[in-house]
Amino acid sequence: MIERIEVLKSFIWNRKHHGFRRTPESLGLDSLSEQFHAGDVAPVERSARMLKALLEAEEPIILEGETIVATRTITRIPSVFTEEEWAEIKKHHTLHERGTVSNISADYEGILRDGLGKRKAQVQARMQDKDLTAEQKQFLQAAKESIEAVQAFIAKYRDCAERAGLKEVAADLEAIRENGAETLHQALQLLRMVHFALWESDCYHNTLGRFDQYIYPYYKADIDAGRITGEQAFDLVEEFFLACNKDSDLYIGMQQGDNGQSIVLGGRNQKGEYLFNEVSKMCLRASYELNLIDPKINLRCDGQTPLEVYKLGAQLTKRGLGFPQYDNDDVVIPGLLKLGYTPEDAYNYVVAACWEFIIPKNGMEIPNIDALSFAGIVSAAVEHLGEYPTYEAFYSYIDSRIKAECDRITKAHDNLYIVPAPFMSMLMGGTIERAQDISLGGNSNNYGVHGTGLSTAADSLEVIKKYYYEDKSISLEEMLDCVHNNFKGHEALQDRLRNEAPKMGLDQEEPDSIGSALLKSFAEGLRGKRNERGGIWRAGTGTAMYYIFHAKDLPATPDGRSAGEVIPANFTPSMFLRQQGPVSVMRSFSKQDLQDTINGGPLTIELDESIFRNEETIEKLAMLIRNYMRLGGHQLQLNTLNRETLLDAKAHPELHRDLIVRVWGWSGYFVELDECYQDHIIERIKYKI
Numbered sequence: 001m002i003e004r005i006e007v008l009k010s011f012i013w014n015r016k017h018h019g020f021r022r023t024p025e026s027l028g029l030d031s032l033s034e035q036f037h038a039g040d041v042a043p044v045e046r047s048a049r050m051l052k053a054l055l056e057a058e059e060p061i062i063l064e065g066e067t068i069v070a071t072r073t074i075t076r077i078p079s080v081f082t083e084e085e086w087a088e089i090k091k092h093h094t095l096h097e098r099g100t101v102s103n104i105s106a107d108y109e110g111i112l113r114d115g116l117g118k119r120k121a122q123v124q125a126r127m128q129d130k131d132l133t134a135e136q137k138q139f140l141q142a143a144k145e146s147i148e149a150v151q152a153f154i155a156k157y158r159d160c161a162e163r164a165g166l167k168e169v170a171a172d173l174e175a176i177r178e179n180g181a182e183t184l185h186q187a188l189q190l191l192r193m194v195h196f197a198l199w200e201s202d203c204y205h206n207t208l209g210r211f212d213q214y215i216y217p218y219y220k221a222d223i224d225a226g227r228i229t230g231e232q233a234f235d236l237v238e239e240f241f242l243a244c245n246k247d248s249d250l251y252i253g254m255q256q257g258d259n260g261q262s263i264v265l266g267g268r269n270q271k272g273e274y275l276f277n278e279v280s281k282m283c284l285r286a287s288y289e290l291n292l293i294d295p296k297i298n299l300r301c302d303g304q305t306p307l308e309v310y311k312l313g314a315q316l317t318k319r320g321l322g323f324p325q326y327d328n329d330d331v332v333i334p335g336l337l338k339l340g341y342t343p344e345d346a347y348n349y350v351v352a353a354c355w356e357f358i359i360p361k362n363g364m365e366i367p368n369i370d371a372l373s374f375a376g377i378v379s380a381a382v383e384h385l386g387e388y389p390t391y392e393a394f395y396s397y398i399d400s401r402i403k404a405e406c407d408r409i410t411k412a413h414d415n416l417y418i419v420p421a422p423f424m425s426m427l428m429g430g431t432i433e434r435a436q437d438i439s440l441g442g443n444s445n446n447y448g449v450h451g452t453g454l455s456t457a458a459d460s461l462e463v464i465k466k467y468y469y470e471d472k473s474i475s476l477e478e479m480l481d482c483v484h485n486n487f488k489g490h491e492a493l494q495d496r497l498r499n500e501a502p503k504m505g506l507d508q509e510e511p512d513s514i515g516s517a518l519l520k521s522f523a524e525g526l527r528g529k530r531n532e533r534g535g536i537w538r539a540g541t542g543t544a545m546y547y548i549f550h551a552k553d554l555p556a557t558p559d560g561r562s563a564g565e566v567i568p569a570n571f572t573p574s575m576f577l578r579q580q581g582p583v584s585v586m587r588s589f590s591k592q593d594l595q596d597t598i599n600g601g602p603l604t605i606e607l608d609e610s611i612f613r614n615e616e617t618i619e620k621l622a623m624l625i626r627n628y629m630r631l632g633g634h635q636l637q638l639n640t641l642n643r644e645t646l647l648d649a650k651a652h653p654e655l656h657r658d659l660i661v662r663v664w665g666w667s668g669y670f671v672e673l674d675e676c677y678q679d680h681i682i683e684r685i686k687y688k689i
Helices: 003-013 016-020 032-038 043-057 083-092 108-126 134-163 167-178 184-200 211-225 230-246 278-290 307-319 329-338 343-347 374-387 391-411 454-470 476-484 491-499 509-526 546-552 583-588 615-631 643-651 675-683
Strands: 262-266 296-301 325-328 366-373 447-452 537-539 603-608 635-641 660-662 667-669
Touching: 003 016, 003 230, 032 043, 032 083, 043 134, 043 184, 108 134, 108 167, 108 184, 108 211, 134 167, 134 184, 167 184, 184 211, 184 230, 211 230, 211 262, 211 278, 230 278, 262 278, 278 296, 278 307, 296 307, 296 615, 307 615, 307 635, 325 329, 325 615, 329 343, 366 374, 366 391, 366 546, 374 391, 374 447, 374 454, 374 476, 374 546, 391 454, 391 509, 447 509, 447 546, 454 476, 454 509, 476 491, 509 537, 509 583, 546 675, 583 603, 583 615, 615 635, 635 643, 635 660, 643 675
Parallel strands: 262 296, 296 325, 366 447, 447 537, 603 635
Antiparallel strands: 325 635, 660 667
16 A cells, blocks of 8 residues: 555544534525425425535545545535425335435446536437426436536536646546546546435435446556556555545445445356456455455356455455455346346346345346345244144245235335435436436336345244154144243253254255245245336345344244344354354355345355464365355355454444444444444354364
8 A cells, every 4th residue: 555545544544534524504505405395396306406505515625645536524415305295205105214216326337438418418408309298307407407516516626626736636527527537547536426426416325336347448548558557556446445435424324334335346248258357356455455344345256256366355354344245146147037137237237235136227126125024924923833733734824924924015115205316317227218317217126125034934944843743842832832931941942942953054954945945935925026116026035134123022933042032144044053164054055046036135154263374264265155156155245253352342442443344234343333233243253164
């Protein structure tokens, strides 16, 4: 890391730029929604005017040594609606999370190529159509105003750079104000401005998509022309990564770090070529050197990916970043094709804020709209156990309850309302042609549903199958007494169920096949259903934060889990699995046909940092990851932790500010997490190689 980057990192890490921040109240921006209401301003126009007001109020700040500029000074993005208006909206509509556009991937490749000026010209040309409706005209006008606001923001930074004597920075800002990028620096600067404006427009979880693929042409052009060396290019990538960490504490999420700034590296194209390039390597190296939580890296791979690529990823795992997350093209692409995606879109998939598979530029998908609790369904079904004479009959009942829950979920999200996002719309395919805001739908409009507590449910059903139906060592009365009274008086049985009963993760056929059956029921429960926007419903193996919510009020379960005890995050074994080594876990969690549950959700494994005693371990870990992909695993994330360090960080957070952990689908600073997440992570440490 060169001195310029070190100085810049130190300034950002020590939060000195926070001194430039101001509240919207101090700037008079908090009253804009009242003004919009009084003037009866259309929602799409409100979004454009709010973006313009915010960007005009932003004070241009260029930090020492900075060449990729834009620092947020406004601490919060005000809503375009008053509280009373939101209350009225909620009377007639359902909302997803905050009700604003989130978790989609813009057409960064297109905007870097074409520039804001060309996109504005396309809007103006579309506005000449005499057959446009009033709503279409409003949208196009708002889109035009949004682009102009961003261009004015770039010009403001250009002027600031000129005053500071940064002639090259100013020249590049002037170039990208109207035109597409021609150099690596211009590409990264335009990307920073566009990404900045998306957050300022109240869109959130803005993934950065296939960064190495759309940035590589600018890197190569600079190298071929002799304008830049490889190390100078690397310095720019590091600086861009630093920029992703400047304002991320202001970004919306469940916790600091849950902000969706993910990038995707590698992957095969339709010709079968593996697209891992010099920029891909730079990204992995930059993350290793900077040791910061953003951007989160996803590495697309498959059974034929070179071992050297896995070794580069394993170095980051050793570093303790909680990424890269590995996504298996051999499973994901066929799964997306099976769901009806075009080959072009399926091969171009990216990852959303956590691990959901989405399509850049074409998808207005909501991959985390709800969650089904496998553990909750099995827990409730135990009350009816005595009504079914065979396990097969009992599982048919479980199957019916899963499908009933799928029916409930799919009916619970009709009449969805999303706040218009005219600037984001300019970065999405088909919006100008349709003259329609992306909040109303894109080229694909699919919804994803998580599935929590899979292993808890599978292990519980295995206990019922083996001990109640087959060897009859547990009676109905005993089973019900255990779950009703939290195993009080049955402590020895609870211990046996927790520690001796078959479980997913031990490479045992019975519980693994039950896990497969549960996922099949889930996929069948959503198959063929259409949402109100014409999209499909996708089943997945992720949990997001629902693994905390669904465990909170869950009674004791037949697998020996006590009432209120945590359930695992994502596609993961029981929290009390006694297992030395991850190999059997990987075997268990690669047997399921995950092409049918391809919304996303990784096998998550916690590794004790003591395993990394020498470089040989890096190669062993790389081979382990490759083997999981060859077995048919679809997604994998690894966390390197030390239990004693985590406990000390809870007691003395001021000594561990830079301690990074993987939470559910994102990496954050351990000391900034809520205690429930800290405790869950501490409980997960168990595997060794």
